Amino acid sequence: MLMFDALVPVKTAGAVGKSIGAAVGAAAGAAAGAGSGGVAKFSVDPEQAQKMIDGLKLAIEKLIDLRDKSDEIQASGAPGPDPYSGYATLAMRKTAGGEPGGYLWANQEAQKALEQTVKNIEKALAEYRATDDAAKSAMKG
Known part of the structure; x- marks a missing residue:
């Protein structure tokens, strides 16, 4: 089995960020036995x-x-022209925005985590292949 680290973005930023981060961290921890550090270890054939x-x-493409x-x-x-519509629009914009929790x-954090996970898998796969090739060479010679 090929072992690699999957980055789990667990950052706290307000109530929304805390609840999302806690849920993601708990799910990753339960699925992979990860600690609270934001990295889960996985294996794949x-x-x-x-x-x-x-x-x-x-x-990643879907996230983009x-x-x-x-x-x-x-x-x-x-x-509408009423003040409540204006306040609701401002709140909606903030929730959709780039501030922590938006x-x-x-x-963006999910994209970074997936990109790093891809790099980790590619690195683990390259190491696995190098070890496998070295073992094959040792058996021949």
Whole structure:
């Protein structure tokens, strides 16, 4: 089995960030026996590693597509001239924004975590192949 680290972005930023971070950290910890450090250890069959990498890259692409929704929300105007619509729009923009706890921030953190996980899998796979090749060479010679 190929062992690699998966980065789990667990950062606290307000009530939303704390609850999301706690949920992600708890799920990763339960799934992989991780501690509270934000890194979970996983294993995968080396033959399936490329499928996992492709799936993670597809997830990154989806996150990039969804990031555009944040831009749309932040550019939206108030639906009406009343002050409540204005305050609701400001709150909506903040929630969709890049401040810690906002959607854009969470999206970017998830992208970084997936990109680092892909790098970790690729590194582990390269190390596995080098070890496997060295063992094959030792057996021949």
